[in-house]
Amino acid sequence: MWKTVLKRVLMMIPQMFLLSVIVFLLAKAMPGDPFSGLIAPGTDPAQIERLRELAGLNDPWWQQYLRWMGNALHGDFGVSFVLKQPVSRVMGDRIGNTLWLSLMTTIILYIVGIWMGMVAARNEGKWQDKLLLIYNSITYGIPAYIIYLFAIFIFGYTLRWFPTGGTVDVDASGFFGILLSKIHHMILPAVTMALLGTVTIFTYIRTGILDEQVQDYVRTARAKGVSENVIFRKHILRNALLPIAANLGFTITGLLSGAIFAETIFGYPGIGQLFTSSIVQRDYPMLTTLILFSGILALIGSLLSDIIMAWVDPRIRID
Amino acid sequence: SSSSSSDKGTDKKDSKDEKVGDFNVSYANPDKAIEGGDLTYGYIAETPFIGQWLSPLSTDAIDSKVQSPAFAPVFAIDSSFTIQNGKDKGGLADIEFDKDKKTALVTLHDGVKWSDGQAITARDLYYPYEIIANDKAKSTRWTDSLANIEGLEDYHNNKTDKISGLTFPDGEDGKKLLIQFKENKPGFTQSGNGYFLETIAPYHYLKDVPFEKLVSDEKTTTKPLVAGPFKPVKIVPGESIRYEVNENYSGPKPKLKSVTVKTVTPAKAVAALKAQEFDILDGTTNDLYPEVKKLTSKGYEILGQQDLYVSLLYYNVGHYDKEKSVNVSDRETPVQDPKVRQALSYALNTDQINETLNNGLNTRAIGTIPPVFKDYASKGDGFPLDLDKANKLLDEAGWKLDKDAKGKDGKTNDASDKGYRVKDGKTLSLTFMARSGQATSEPIAQSYINQWKQIGVDVSLYNNKLTDFNSWGDIVQSSGKTKENQSWDITQGAWSLSSEPSQQDLFSASAPFNFGHFTSDELTKDLNDIDSEKAMDPEYRKKAFQKYQDYLQETAFVTPLSFKIVWTPVNKRVQNFTLDYGENELWAKLAVTSDKPSDK
Amino acid sequence: MNNEKILDAKNVGVQFLIGDEYLTAIEDVSLTVHKNEVVALVGESGSGKSTFATALMGLHNPHQSKVTGSAVADGTELIGLSEKNYEKIRGKKIGMVFQDPLASLNPLMRINDQIKEAMSVHDVIPANEQDARVIQLLTEVGINNPERIAKLYPHELSGGMRQRVVIALAIANEPDLIIADEPTTALDVTIQAQILDLIKDIQRKKEAGVILITHDLGVVAETADTVAVMYGGQIVELAPVVELFNNPKHPYTRSLLRANPSLDTDSDELYVIKGKIPSLKDMDRNRDLFIDRVDWMDTEKYSKTKPELHEVAPNHFVRGESWKDFYFPEDQDNSNESENV
Amino acid sequence: MSGQVTPSFGGALKREFSKDKVAMISLILLIVILLGIFIGGTFFVKRPDYMIVNLLERYKLPFTDGHIFGTDGSGHDVFKMLLIGGRNSLFIAFAVTLITNFIGISIGIICGYYGGRIDNIIMRIVDFLTILPQLMIIIVLTTIVPNYNAMTLVLIISAFGWIGTVRPIRARVLTEANRDYVKASKTSGSSNFAIMFREILPNIISLIIAGLTLDLAGNIGLETGLTFLGFGLPVGTPSLGTMLNQATNPETMTGKPWVWIPSAIFILIIVILIIFVAQAVRRAGDQRQSQ
Amino acid sequence: MSELLRIENLKIHYPIRSGFFNKVTDHVYAVDNVNFSIEEGQTYGLVGESGSGKTTIGKAIVGLEPITDGKIIYKGEDVSSPATRKKMEYNRDVQMIFQDSQSSLNPRKTIYEIISEPIRNFDNLDEAATKKRVAELLDIVGLPQRTMYQYPFQFSGGQRQRIGIARAISTNPKLIVADEPVSALDLSVQAQVLNFMKKIQKELGISFLFISHDLGVVRHMTENIAIMHNGRFAEIGPRDEIFNNPQHIYTKRLLAAIPSMDVNKREENTANRKKVEAEFQSSKSEWYEPSGRLLPNLMEVSPSHWAALPEANSKGEKA
Ligand SMILES: Nc1ncnc2c1ncn2[C@@H]1O[C@H](COP(=O)(O)OP(=O)(O)OP(=O)(O)O)[C@@H](O)[C@H]1O
Ligand SMILES: Nc1ncnc2c1ncn2[C@@H]1O[C@H](COP(=O)(O)OP(=O)(O)OP(=O)(O)O)[C@@H](O)[C@H]1O
Numbered sequence A: 001m002w003k004t005v006l007k008r009v010l011m012m013i014p015q016m017f018l019l020s021v022i023v024f025l026l027a028k029a030m031p032g033d034p035f036s037g038l039i040a041p042g043t044d045p046a047q048i049e050r051l052r053e054l055a056g057l058n059d060p061w062w063q064q065y066l067r068w069m070g071n072a073l074h075g076d077f078g079v080s081f082v083l084k085q086p087v088s089r090v091m092g093d094r095i096g097n098t099l100w101l102s103l104m105t106t107i108i109l110y111i112v113g114i115w116m117g118m119v120a121a122r123n124e125g126k127w128q129d130k131l132l133l134i135y136n137s138i139t140y141g142i143p144a145y146i147i148y149l150f151a152i153f154i155f156g157y158t159l160r161w162f163p164t165g166g167t168v169d170v171d172a173s174g175f176f177g178i179l180l181s182k183i184h185h186m187i188l189p190a191v192t193m194a195l196l197g198t199v200t201i202f203t204y205i206r207t208g209i210l211d212e213q214v215q216d217y218v219r220t221a222r223a224k225g226v227s228e229n230v231i232f233r234k235h236i237l238r239n240a241l242l243p244i245a246a247n248l249g250f251t252i253t254g255l256l257s258g259a260i261f262a263e264t265i266f267g268y269p270g271i272g273q274l275f276t277s278s279i280v281q282r283d284y285p286m287l288t289t290l291i292l293f294s295g296i297l298a299l300i301g302s303l304l305s306d307i308i309m310a311w312v313d314p315r316i317r318i319d
Numbered sequence B: 001s002s003s004s005s006s007d008k009g010t011d012k013k014d015s016k017d018e019k020v021g022d023f024n025v026s027y028a029n030p031d032k033a034i035e036g037g038d039l040t041y042g043y044i045a046e047t048p049f050i051g052q053w054l055s056p057l058s059t060d061a062i063d064s065k066v067q068s069p070a071f072a073p074v075f076a077i078d079s080s081f082t083i084q085n086g087k088d089k090g091g092l093a094d095i096e097f098d099k100d101k102k103t104a105l106v107t108l109h110d111g112v113k114w115s116d117g118q119a120i121t122a123r124d125l126y127y128p129y130e131i132i133a134n135d136k137a138k139s140t141r142w143t144d145s146l147a148n149i150e151g152l153e154d155y156h157n158n159k160t161d162k163i164s165g166l167t168f169p170d171g172e173d174g175k176k177l178l179i180q181f182k183e184n185k186p187g188f189t190q191s192g193n194g195y196f197l198e199t200i201a202p203y204h205y206l207k208d209v210p211f212e213k214l215v216s217d218e219k220t221t222t223k224p225l226v227a228g229p230f231k232p233v234k235i236v237p238g239e240s241i242r243y244e245v246n247e248n249y250s251g252p253k254p255k256l257k258s259v260t261v262k263t264v265t266p267a268k269a270v271a272a273l274k275a276q277e278f279d280i281l282d283g284t285t286n287d288l289y290p291e292v293k294k295l296t297s298k299g300y301e302i303l304g305q306q307d308l309y310v311s312l313l314y315y316n317v318g319h320y321d322k323e324k325s326v327n328v329s330d331r332e333t334p335v336q337d338p339k340v341r342q343a344l345s346y347a348l349n350t351d352q353i354n355e356t357l358n359n360g361l362n363t364r365a366i367g368t369i370p371p372v373f374k375d376y377a378s379k380g381d382g383f384p385l386d387l388d389k390a391n392k393l394l395d396e397a398g399w400k401l402d403k404d405a406k407g408k409d410g411k412t413n414d415a416s417d418k419g420y421r422v423k424d425g426k427t428l429s430l431t432f433m434a435r436s437g438q439a440t441s442e443p444i445a446q447s448y449i450n451q452w453k454q455i456g457v458d459v460s461l462y463n464n465k466l467t468d469f470n471s472w473g474d475i476v477q478s479s480g481k482t483k484e485n486q487s488w489d490i491t492q493g494a495w496s497l498s499s500e501p502s503q504q505d506l507f508s509a510s511a512p513f514n515f516g517h518f519t520s521d522e523l524t525k526d527l528n529d530i531d532s533e534k535a536m537d538p539e540y541r542k543k544a545f546q547k548y549q550d551y552l553q554e555t556a557f558v559t560p561l562s563f564k565i566v567w568t569p570v571n572k573r574v575q576n577f578t579l580d581y582g583e584n585e586l587w588a589k590l591a592v593t594s595d596k597p598s599d600k
Numbered sequence C: 001m002n003n004e005k006i007l008d009a010k011n012v013g014v015q016f017l018i019g020d021e022y023l024t025a026i027e028d029v030s031l032t033v034h035k036n037e038v039v040a041l042v043g044e045s046g047s048g049k050s051t052f053a054t055a056l057m058g059l060h061n062p063h064q065s066k067v068t069g070s071a072v073a074d075g076t077e078l079i080g081l082s083e084k085n086y087e088k089i090r091g092k093k094i095g096m097v098f099q100d101p102l103a104s105l106n107p108l109m110r111i112n113d114q115i116k117e118a119m120s121v122h123d124v125i126p127a128n129e130q131d132a133r134v135i136q137l138l139t140e141v142g143i144n145n146p147e148r149i150a151k152l153y154p155h156e157l158s159g160g161m162r163q164r165v166v167i168a169l170a171i172a173n174e175p176d177l178i179i180a181d182e183p184t185t186a187l188d189v190t191i192q193a194q195i196l197d198l199i200k201d202i203q204r205k206k207e208a209g210v211i212l213i214t215h216d217l218g219v220v221a222e223t224a225d226t227v228a229v230m231y232g233g234q235i236v237e238l239a240p241v242v243e244l245f246n247n248p249k250h251p252y253t254r255s256l257l258r259a260n261p262s263l264d265t266d267s268d269e270l271y272v273i274k275g276k277i278p279s280l281k282d283m284d285r286n287r288d289l290f291i292d293r294v295d296w297m298d299t300e301k302y303s304k305t306k307p308e309l310h311e312v313a314p315n316h317f318v319r320g321e322s323w324k325d326f327y328f329p330e331d332q333d334n335s336n337e338s339e340n341v
Numbered sequence D: 001m002s003g004q005v006t007p008s009f010g011g012a013l014k015r016e017f018s019k020d021k022v023a024m025i026s027l028i029l030l031i032v033i034l035l036g037i038f039i040g041g042t043f044f045v046k047r048p049d050y051m052i053v054n055l056l057e058r059y060k061l062p063f064t065d066g067h068i069f070g071t072d073g074s075g076h077d078v079f080k081m082l083l084i085g086g087r088n089s090l091f092i093a094f095a096v097t098l099i100t101n102f103i104g105i106s107i108g109i110i111c112g113y114y115g116g117r118i119d120n121i122i123m124r125i126v127d128f129l130t131i132l133p134q135l136m137i138i139i140v141l142t143t144i145v146p147n148y149n150a151m152t153l154v155l156i157i158s159a160f161g162w163i164g165t166v167r168p169i170r171a172r173v174l175t176e177a178n179r180d181y182v183k184a185s186k187t188s189g190s191s192n193f194a195i196m197f198r199e200i201l202p203n204i205i206s207l208i209i210a211g212l213t214l215d216l217a218g219n220i221g222l223e224t225g226l227t228f229l230g231f232g233l234p235v236g237t238p239s240l241g242t243m244l245n246q247a248t249n250p251e252t253m254t255g256k257p258w259v260w261i262p263s264a265i266f267i268l269i270i271v272i273l274i275i276f277v278a279q280a281v282r283r284a285g286d287q288r289q290s291q
Numbered sequence E: 001m002s003e004l005l006r007i008e009n010l011k012i013h014y015p016i017r018s019g020f021f022n023k024v025t026d027h028v029y030a031v032d033n034v035n036f037s038i039e040e041g042q043t044y045g046l047v048g049e050s051g052s053g054k055t056t057i058g059k060a061i062v063g064l065e066p067i068t069d070g071k072i073i074y075k076g077e078d079v080s081s082p083a084t085r086k087k088m089e090y091n092r093d094v095q096m097i098f099q100d101s102q103s104s105l106n107p108r109k110t111i112y113e114i115i116s117e118p119i120r121n122f123d124n125l126d127e128a129a130t131k132k133r134v135a136e137l138l139d140i141v142g143l144p145q146r147t148m149y150q151y152p153f154q155f156s157g158g159q160r161q162r163i164g165i166a167r168a169i170s171t172n173p174k175l176i177v178a179d180e181p182v183s184a185l186d187l188s189v190q191a192q193v194l195n196f197m198k199k200i201q202k203e204l205g206i207s208f209l210f211i212s213h214d215l216g217v218v219r220h221m222t223e224n225i226a227i228m229h230n231g232r233f234a235e236i237g238p239r240d241e242i243f244n245n246p247q248h249i250y251t252k253r254l255l256a257a258i259p260s261m262d263v264n265k266r267e268e269n270t271a272n273r274k275k276v277e278a279e280f281q282s283s284k285s286e287w288y289e290p291s292g293r294l295l296p297n298l299m300e301v302s303p304s305h306w307a308a309l310p311e312a313n314s315k316g317e318k319a
């Protein structure tokens, strides 16, 4: 098992390499560079040109790439052109936020999605089922950010249940104070994101349950005298959960891209928001690292999916 | 002979009652201030703040706003940005110029200290020059203006490691820094002139940090030393800062106990204000105004002030030659003709746009110098909407209306049944590189195109779309005759101006930011005159500005579009708040008159 | 054979809700199973064998079916028993073995957990003895190395082993009655033989009653004590095994025996039963259902009265009267017409 | 259950729709709306209607001066904008859905049918493409494409959109390809192409329909996200995204809801209608199979 | 009678892949070194337990399975390459009937489309002629012509199997491989289909390779029988020889396992079966290689009767 994981990790290296080249070239293909936004009478284009030269932006792309890659291999992802901070530090600040938010969203998403799928499957064809199907299709069809805005207005400002931006209150103190404040800040974006993202899990669970409950082993369990509730929990649900378990890795990486919108609107400084601003400001070091990072996350996500799958489904054992 | 900075600064009494447009500049709160109190200051921003506290390295406008409670100006200024000497004025130092020796002597006031209790020294005045000029620190703030200080350019080019023009008359730990200039400049007495720096940096605290690490060191990012009335006690990166009183501040004792500064995105700003989340909300945009105005009965007062801002239309008449660092007006284009440019200018409905899209917060610019510079500001009427005049100008220029003329899109004029204008068989077709970025960007661009069509000019958008800021920056700044920079005829620009009104940086023959590349001997002469030694006489300078202004009106080498009013909602419990540029000790003076924000 | 009745089913009927009407799937099925007796239920697909078994297990969805009649096991009336009480019967009093051993096992649970689950729901075997009991059971069903096998997952076992596990599940609580619904159809002949031997062994050892559902006449001939032949949701013939094979009465039974390409007969052409069982909707049980498929005989004759089971010889029951007149035309006139639909 | 009904897809469809009144009404409404949008958008909205800014007409309330839905911040009639924007967005949604599904289904079928090495290679490529930062690539492409319009947007988005379709199709085809009718076709001398697209394709139609409808529903709001990030359609192409995006301005969201609510409701209605119709279509598709 | 098809040293090995790199770690020897030939107009039975490689041989003969090694010679040409088969229009002559009638008929196609598929591909008939031919074929298999435009699900299992037969005989093939054509059918229907196949085989002079694990059926249908186990032949010979004079222990075991219809001798049968089983277990090592596969060489018992006897293999080793 561990050997396989290691092998998979090794396999990731060429992929990451290819990804990094693509990402780098893309960043270069975008019009302008981080310095072209510095247009103010107080700045001197000659000085900007000088800095551009110093930053090596006038070198051929592959030289820039090799330099960047070489540094990256040493854990040095460069300094953000815009934020003037080492990329690794900015990421360090932001990743934590995003990961916590994603984690919370995932948990809520799974609870709600599974619950919806169960309700729909148990009431197949009835109004509950139809309603949930419509709900899930609509949340899939309607751009989420409009709803995010509404959520902020209603729960943030009108009802004032939740803070409307940031990750933590400046006044929060003490371990629990800060923790509570962080959670308080996360609830609104997490719940909204989760409620709008249930469609995949809902569909998996619903069809999963419908498929599993007619399986022969369920009949066997009944014949053993196992009660319906136990059958549902221990047999049907567990088996119906398999595909979602396999999907967990992807869900997390999917959330990261969803975070681009949510974080921007909720004013939650995570890497999603960083991504948007880095694009707008052509902050290459930031952007390339971010994308590389999300690429790695995606790869880890798929590896994780496989491991989870192998772990929960004895029929698939990676070895 | 030495002359101290002008003392004629505007009277405080006057500025208190001053009005800009319909707004008061200051808010007079008649109630009695309470002891201490917490104040929340919001700043509207799309992005989190960066958090660079070392001002030679900081370029972020958000940073300077969210750090303002911890900031004390090196030199006090009056409402017209003229430097004011005297400890009572609120600065950390005085500056004396010696015209004959071409020097300036900066003298720190007694007892000025960093927030760690260490005295601010001459070395701390010198240190920012090193940082800005040293390549390793990668500051973007180096400009040619600084080369006017003896030896600084050599230092910048790594020829020396001492700046010969900066000396310490009473030693590094003393209070004085002597600056040796190559030339005297009329702008010396204006703050923001760029010929010398107006910042300090805590050398004793940072001396062990190498230049290349300065930008990212925690001593400049999360654990800074400050000299202002408040010091940061807790920083949530990018989001908020909590300030408490800086006991080592040398000015008047701050009235508030603490200040919290937070950023808020534009989409949420109004709602936050409705929820009384902020006492002061800065960084407002015009589109928020109608909603915020409704809050004047819900606890807020809106103050306003002229902004250091002007927006323009550029006409592309040439290119920038990078080798020679000079603009060349050599492009073959209808907009070479001043009549065409004037006609295009008179066709604009700027007043209407400002009234509607900008909610009356922008005013049509009658020149390029905004009204804050009371003495130098443009006079006259600029280019008000006058379609008849525009049509006449085009007729004179030889462009005749033709009903059947086809535009670039192969279609006839759908906005005016008179058709497009034609000369020598060619339609007057122009490309407009309009910038994206604001909610109003698109209607404004379309509105302009619409107006131009009314006078028979076929204008289409560059690449059929609005151009984002970075792409725009790339195109307008490219030098030489590249295909890209030759493919547009008209573009928009907007400047946040320095508090020194010189126009050299914007329009001189050598200015890289002269995006239209318009040059003429007359313009060069006018611009030089404004910054000549003679112009150290304010009266002379006033006339020089007027002459430049007349030339602009005649040639329309650019079309001034708008000036702007900055407006700030302030909760009615706040005392002593003002937008007066001459207030140097705002944060120390701020107080509140109740525990909770008012909602009436 | 012992005469103690383990199951006494009388007039069991099942109706399914199809569309918006209830259609009768089985009707008037009466069957007695004694201790130590193997009763085989044969008949072609759709004749209602599984429906009957499922009815005994109370596994029909109450919202979509109606079960009538009476079935008494161990003094308890099964029909109409509440779900709660049924849970105490299933797996404890009656064990069931299904056809497809892979599908019958939960793919995500280890063998021992699945067997233990069967024990835990009824507290017959104390928790601390269950592990030992699992090993004992696996040994009983002839699995070598039970300690290892117990820790495996179903997909890691061969078909024969899986079927043994399923049997182990069914007998975990030593039920009085074992219902095996086509337990060997998915298996090879060699393994089939082993499994059948196993079922017989266990049945003998535990003195349980067995209902063996199959459509393989060979299996019946080798295993059963009593045979019930089902057709169209009814038992058409019921007799001790020797009697049935040596002296079949009902036309369907006789046709079936003839259609079998057995090793012993050497005819070139097999006997063909024309047509197929009518769909539930078209089934008219007031007439002889099978005789419609015998076109050389006058069907109207047997449609007048509802066919009932008659005892034609001791313990030999046959439904209706048509058997009395039934003959195979080949035997009569040796005509060799091939039969098509 | 076998019946006497004709099993043609058309017949099954008819039956499903006549049985399911909601689906029937949805279908009629959908057709009416689509026709209305396409005819209205093409013939009744002229270029000046959405190109020319009329500042005096800004933010007119609904039902004033002949604007039933009022006007927006540029003085455009919201109803006309809805017609033309709806047409453009629906065009984009349909085009993207068709292109991505065409590519995705083709590749999915090829992978699932051939299996083995071909499958392995293509799937590794697909794996890699899934980790590519699609949003960024789309954004980069929209900034560097010289003539950016609805068609280029469709192509750019389609360039990646197909990836998600491949997997489910492939999985189904893998099982389908193992069924004996495929072997029978092979021994009947049919070419691989014929087997893939004439034999297997009709058998995965319900899966395809399910995917198509979900995609269509998702793609209607597709360009809104890009608009939000500032990379939406160019000026000359009004869309539901640009209309909806006005809601990001708090003043408009709360103070001038008529500007954006019609587009939001429009999307909502279309999505719901598509779902109701799709369910019936899918049932019809499923019905022809088996038993 | 002349030889129609000959199989020489046929080997079909499936790689077992494992690990992430899908490396081939082992092989399934599905068919291992099998020789036999099929004569014109004769029927052959292939019997063996599940997984013994019967289907694999069948599929290899019709060209559905690429072969690992060996030759399949038809009309003097090795038809193991798809190109040769295509050139010869091999499948016009060699057809297959599948076990699962449900899955072998495309549920989305009409009977006409299904039966006409080989005709369209091999015979250049126009629409009308094709229709005529399909009608003829339906007639042959005893289905009314009106069924032409119906779909597979509207038929019973037996009828469906006959449709499959109609398709297989549509191009007048010389050889039909029938892979367990009746094992999914009820006894009553099975008789129908078997009779029918026999009739066609006689009338059209087609050779049959009849694959089944039901010895009763095989005995009824075929003249020659091959007994297979784990990819190799245990015994091959005329039907009566195999049944009356089995040589191989595995054949004996198989025969003993068949439940007898003779109720009067059931104790006897069971005893016999247990005896054979015990004998099999005890002498297994003589008859099988240590790997569990049969001994590779067949020994001539009579000119048409061969069996993998231990003596043959000990001799073989010496030779
Ligand atoms: N849950 C159900 N709903 C509706 N009809 C059913 C249901 N279960 C069985 N039937 C019908 O009842 C009849 C008897 O079916 P049953 O499964 O008992 O037959 P069987 O003898 O077990 O057949 P097989 O040999 O195929 O298993 C059939 O016509 C079948 O279609
Ligand atoms: N595509 C394949 N890949 C790997 N192994 C295979 C494949 N197809 C068949 N096998 C293996 O080859 C062996 C022979 O299979 P085959 O299907 O020929 O057996 P069979 O005798 O037809 O069995 P059955 O009676 O179950 O149909 C089996 O062990 C099977 O698992």
Ligand SMILES: [Mg+2]
Pocket: C049, C050, C051, C181
């Ligand atoms: Mg059954």
Ligand SMILES: [Mg+2]
Pocket: E054, E055, E056, E179
């Ligand atoms: Mg097989």
